[in-house]
Amino acid sequence: MTPQEYVEEVLSLVERIPAGKVMSYGAVADALADRTGRNSARQVGNIMSRHGGGVPWHRVVTSSGRMPPGHEQEARQRLLSEGVPLKGDHVDMSRALWRP
DNA sequence: GGCATGACGCAGT
DNA sequence: CACTGCGCCATGC
Numbered sequence: 001m002t003p004q005e006y007v008e009e010v011l012s013l014v015e016r017i018p019a020g021k022v023m024s025y026g027a028v029a030d031a032l033a034d035r036t037g038r039n040s041a042r043q044v045g046n047i048m049s050r051h052g053g054g055v056p057w058h059r060v061v062t063s064s065g066r067m068p069p070g071h072e073q074e075a076r077q078r079l080l081s082e083g084v085p086l087k088g089d090h091v092d093m094s095r096a097l098w099r100p
Numbered sequence: 101g102g103c104a105t106g107a108c109g110c111a112g113t
Numbered sequence: 114c115a116c117t118g119c120g121c122c123a124t125g126c
Contacts, residue, residue, distance in 0.1 A: 003124080025108055039121040041108040046124085049107045060107080068107035 021098035
């Protein structure tokens with residue numbers, strides 16, 4: 001699997017996340033199962049950072065429900081309008097997590 | 101090949 | 114809770 005193909009895999013999965021739900025970087029990596037280990041989450045994070053512009057990137061957060069650095073406001077507003085359960089300024093992962 | 105870097109995750113404090 | 118430190122390993126120099 002080439003890096004480019006992996007990018008496509010990640011993006012296509014993110015596009016399938018329904019409004020009102022989210023997935024963590026680790027969950028995305030785990031669902032694809034193309035890479036393993038804790039670092040897989042970082043890989044997904046890097047991919048979203050560089051190629052997430054065309055997909056609902058705000059539906060992908062950290063495992064603790066925190067939003068991507070530099071886009072907290074943007075993400076929070078979008079998630080709110082989609083009805084994603086929030087706890088203060090972070091996503092309530094126990095209720096918002098989506099499993100493919 | 102070595103070295104720095106990173107939209108992470110998790111245990112410890 | 115929040116914050117910190119460390120492991121992880123693909124990628125680009």
